[in-house]
Amino acid sequence: MTAFTTAIQHGAEHADEAAHGEQGVDVVHHLADSHVLELEPIGTFHLPQWELFGLDVSITKYTVYMWLAAALMLLIFLPMARRRGSVHTGVYNLFEALFVYVRDEIVYANIGREDGRPYVPFIATLFFFILFMNLLGLVPFGATATGNLAVTGVLALFSFGAIQASGIAANGPVKYARSLMPEGIPLVLAPVMIPIELIGHIAKPFALMVRLFANMTAGHVVILSLLGLIFIIHSYLVAPIAVAFSIFIYLLEILIAFIQAYIFATLTAVFIQLTRHPH
Numbered sequence: 001m002t003a004f005t006t007a008i009q010h011g012a013e014h015a016d017e018a019a020h021g022e023q024g025v026d027v028v029h030h031l032a033d034s035h036v037l038e039l040e041p042i043g044t045f046h047l048p049q050w051e052l053f054g055l056d057v058s059i060t061k062y063t064v065y066m067w068l069a070a071a072l073m074l075l076i077f078l079p080m081a082r083r084r085g086s087v088h089t090g091v092y093n094l095f096e097a098l099f100v101y102v103r104d105e106i107v108y109a110n111i112g113r114e115d116g117r118p119y120v121p122f123i124a125t126l127f128f129f130i131l132f133m134n135l136l137g138l139v140p141f142g143a144t145a146t147g148n149l150a151v152t153g154v155l156a157l158f159s160f161g162a163i164q165a166s167g168i169a170a171n172g173p174v175k176y177a178r179s180l181m182p183e184g185i186p187l188v189l190a191p192v193m194i195p196i197e198l199i200g201h202i203a204k205p206f207a208l209m210v211r212l213f214a215n216m217t218a219g220h221v222v223i224l225s226l227l228g229l230i231f232i233i234h235s236y237l238v239a240p241i242a243v244a245f246s247i248f249i250y251l252l253e254i255l256i257a258f259i260q261a262y263i264f265a266t267l268t269a270v271f272i273q274l275t276r277h278p279h
Contacts, residue, residue, distance in 0.1 A: 031147060031217060031220060031221070033060045033061055033062045033148055033150075034060065034061050035047045035049055035058060035059075035060055035061075036061070037061055037064055038141060039141050040141060041141075047059045047060060047061070047063075047064070061143050062143060062145040062148050062150075062151060064143075065133060065136050065137070065142065065143050065144075065145045066133065066145045066151065068136060069129055069132035069133045069136060069145070070129065072132050073125075073128055073129060073132060076091070076092070076095055077095070077128075079092070080092050080095065080096065098128075099124060099128075102120075102123065102124045102127050102128075102265060103120050103124065106123060106127070106262070106265050106266050106269050107119055107120050107123050107124075107269055109269075110266065110269040110270050110272075110273050111269055111272055111273045111276070112273075115170075115273075115276065116269070119162070119166070119269065119272060122162055123265050123268055123269055124265075126155065126158075126159070126261075126264060126265050126268060127261050127262070127264070127265040128261070129155075130146060130155065130212065130260065130261040130264055130265075131257060131258060131261035133145045133146045133151075134146055134216060134256075134257030134258075134260060134261060135254070135257050137216065137220070137257075138250070138253055138254060138257065144216050144217075144220065146212050146213065146216045146260070147213060147216045147217045147220065148213070149209065149210075149213050152208070152209045152210075152212045152213045153209045155208070155209070155212070155264070156205035156206065156208040156209035157205065159205055159208055159264075159268045159271070160201075160202075160204070160205035162268070162272065163201075163204065163205075163268070163271045163272050163275050164201070164275065166272045166275055166276055167179075167272075167275030167276060167278070170275070170276040170277075171276070171278065176275070176278070179197075179278030180193070180194045180197040180198065181193055181194060181197075182197075204267075204271050207267075208264055208267060208268070211260070211263065211264075212260055212263075212264055215256055215260050216256075216257075216260065219249060219252070219253040219256060220253075222249050223246050223249050223250060223253075226242045226245050226246045226249065227242055227243070227246055229242050230242050
């Protein structure tokens with residue numbers, strides 16, 4: 001049915017264990033990354049674990065869902081690109097409308113039509129990749145890859161690289177470096193202003209990373225907490241209320257999945273525009 005049915009089943013299992021004196025409901029288990037892919041109607045799959053030069057490069061649960069999000073993008077957008085110039089129908093028409101919205105209302109609205117055209121592919125890829133990962137976490141037995149700091153951190157790192165590259169390309173390396181010391185500021189304040197400006201550049205991608213991670217994790221925690229009340233209070237009277245609120249939060253999570261993809265893409269476009277015009 002929905003993703004929270006998974007939590008009910010897991011919660012019931014852990015509640016039975018708790019009744020026999022074993023460990024209670026483990027919320028972290030549902031949120032943490034792992035080397036096991038749990039698809040309970042089919043089975044449990046142990047993912048391969050590899051090391052390369054002492055580094056852990058194993059395939060994890062979130063890696064699988066990132067690959068799945070990328071595969072969905074290819075399945076949807078490659079046929080659309082091949083049918084360039086024709087009128088799209090069905091699901092392709094929906095994604096064409098979303099793509100046009102990202103192009104016009106996010107990229108062009110914040111960077112400009114001429115200056116923003118080269119950034120449309122990058123920002124649109126960010127938007128749809130994040131959106132698909134967010135939505136995959138809401139399907140039964142799914143996992144939200146954007147609920148992992150490593151994933152959001154790498155996405156923010158890509159944005160940081162694009163932001164800095166756009167500033168250097170638009171202003172040149174020398175002029176862009178001079179923007180760390182705003183005009184009109186006495187030179188004696190350079191030891192203070194330059195570190196502040198550098199921290200500001202680093203804080204932008206850091207905010208993108210934490211905001212996406214926190215919002216996608218919070219909804220899952222709330223749903224699991226509400227369903228956990230059923231097994232903590234041990235009352236059938238709590239179940240209808242907890243399930244009703246869980247359904248409401250679940251529907252809200254669908255909206256948040258779109259909002260967070262929109263915010264990440266929009267702030268990336270805004271930061272690109274700020275670096276192109278440091279003044």
